Amino acid sequence: xxxxxxxxxxxxxxxxxxxxxxxxxxxxxxxxxxxxxxxxxxxxxxxxxxxxxxxxxxxxxxxxxxxxxxxxxxxxxxxxxxxxxxxxxxxxxxxxxxxxxxxxxxxxxxxxxxxxxxxxxxxxxxxxxxxxxxxxxxxxxxxxxxxxxxxxxxxxxxxxxxxxxxxxxxxxxxxxxxxxxxxxxxxxxxxxxxxxxxxxxxxxxxxxxxxxxxxxxxxxxxxxxxxxxxxxxxxxxxxxxxxxxxxxxxxxxxxxxxxxxxxxxxxxxxxxxxxx
Numbered sequence: 001x002x003x004x005x006x007x008x009x010x011x012x013x014x015x016x017x018x019x020x021x022x023x024x025x026x027x028x029x030x031x032x033x034x035x036x037x038x039x040x041x042x043x044x045x046x047x048x049x050x051x052x053x054x055x056x057x058x059x060x061x062x063x064x065x066x067x068x069x070x071x072x073x074x075x076x077x078x079x080x081x082x083x084x085x086x087x088x089x090x091x092x093x094x095x096x097x098x099x100x101x102x103x104x105x106x107x108x109x110x111x112x113x114x115x116x117x118x119x120x121x122x123x124x125x126x127x128x129x130x131x132x133x134x135x136x137x138x139x140x141x142x143x144x145x146x147x148x149x150x151x152x153x154x155x156x157x158x159x160x161x162x163x164x165x166x167x168x169x170x171x172x173x174x175x176x177x178x179x180x181x182x183x184x185x186x187x188x189x190x191x192x193x194x195x196x197x198x199x200x201x202x203x204x205x206x207x208x209x210x211x212x213x214x215x216x217x218x219x220x221x222x223x224x225x226x227x228x229x230x231x232x233x234x235x236x237x238x239x240x241x242x243x244x245x246x247x248x249x250x251x252x253x254x255x256x257x258x259x260x261x262x263x264x265x266x267x268x269x270x271x272x273x274x275x276x
Contacts, residue, residue, distance in 0.1 A: 004031055006100075007034045007100070007101065007104055008023060014038075015041070017237070017238050018037055018238060021237040022037060025230050028106055029158065029230065031106060034104060035103075035110065035113050036113045036116065036117075036155075038098075038104070039102055039114075039117040040116075042092075042094050042097070042098040043061060043098075045091070045094055046060050046064075046124075049091070052087075054129065057128040061121040063080075063083030065122045065125070067079050067083060075103065077099070108161070109157075116154040120146065120151075127146070131196065132196045134197065134199065134200050134201075136201070139200060140200050140211070143198065144176070144184075147180060149177045150173075150176065152173050153169060153172050155175075156169055159231050162231075165226065165227060167222065167225065168222060170218070171218045171222035171225075174217075174222065175218070175222045175235070178215035178216035179219070179238055179242050181208060181211050182212050182246050185208050185246070185249050186245060186255055205249070209249070216242060219239055220239070223235045240264050240265075241265075
């Protein structure tokens, strides 16, 4: 089995936002970013699972974290399946196959991805314990850092590992936070149906849109500082879609249509081709 090709197929099935930017990355960097994305998508699917209770989510996430922390030069075939015992049929394929995603990245950077995923799984377990109760903006900052801002930091580490690209780490956190804030806005009604509200007490859509814009402004600065090349192209696509989604939501739409998404990406790719 070609694990890289399989990973890209699963990626295509799980994310219209990240499949294209990952698929155009050069060899080595592509495997590293795909590994990071799929590992984190694996635990995200558990956090958001509509049928599992919070105690079960906490247990599954803790087990994943502990397994990742025990990694030495990879993982035994059954390393994660022990922790999934009894839940395999309930979990998404991307979650059940986390061992494969964890060994997809080049050996020299894979442990950094294990570390980031283990830390995120622990934070998600903590939030499931408190039923994602967000009272204040500080709570929101903690949540968006734990599940997204920390991803921005990991990406900065991957850029540095790949070709020495240096980035502003505060802006990297905002890059992740901004994308997550847009996701929270887009999924608000759906989250409320499962009993979860990521809006701080007293906040409405306008407040969260302002929070998203504030972070996306820093994300713009982060992306603008990147040198021309694959890393810049990678970051531009989800950031452009986040801006587009935010504007669509502010104008009363539920989300960007598939045609809107493709139009934005095609425009961006055209601009990048002219610049290169």
